[in-house]
Amino acid sequence: GDASSPPIGTMDTDGKTMVGVDPDFAKALGEKLGIEIRMENASFDSIVPGIAGRKYDAGMSWINDTAERQKVVDFVDYSADGSSMFVPAGAAKKPATLDDLCGMKVAVQKGSVQQSDVEGQATKCTDAGKTAIDVQVYPDQIACNLALSSGRAEVTIADTPVAAWQVDESGGKFELSGDAYGKVNHGVALPKDSGLAEPIAKAFQAIMADGTYKEILDHWGMSAAAI
DSSP states (O other): OOOOSTTSOEEOTTSSOEESHHHHHHHHHHHHHTSOOOOOOOOHHHHHHHHHTTSOSOEEEEEEOOHHHHTTEEEEEEEEEEEEEEEETTOSOOOSSGGGGTTOEEEEETTSHHHHHHHHHHHHHHHTTOOOOEEEEESSHHHHHHHHHHTSOSEEEEEHHHHHHHHHHTTTSEEEEEEEEEEEEEEEEEETTOSOHHHHHHHHHHHHHTTHHHHHHHHTTOGGGOO
């Protein structure tokens, strides 16, 4: 998974206000903790290194909780879903699985698990003597979508709720392809051994207990990602 575009979080039209499910969660957590949360927009691939380097106190961008990332940051998990592919509407090639990507032009967000998925599949394709994947890495999902709509890429992959959101918002330009795969947990990433995990976990328990957690997911059409 991993994401940096609606419904997860992005800048509002005023260029100053963060909007999305993660900014809503961050605000709700801050209220429970009795502190003011200062939100900063950052490229996805800079978030975990920024936390490990203590530039940030926490990171929320639907970040996949993986064993590799656990080596450098702590996680408090708060959602779970998989990844989904989408293509231009009416495309001749509609991959159903990662195996179907051999020979295709695939756009992925830099630093995302989808990038790792596609690069791993690219190796499998060439090892099996199949046509290589043209892996195109972009700074964010918006750039991936532009590559898709312009014809530079044939398919892109994002977290399932983000993919569904992009398809819905495309005005019929995109459609989902195949089934979701690789369901994983997403969490708040925190500096290693910082002591922040326990208060963040308790704050999440509090917004789950009072219904705020469900309200936020429902508002963004992401109730299926609840844990």
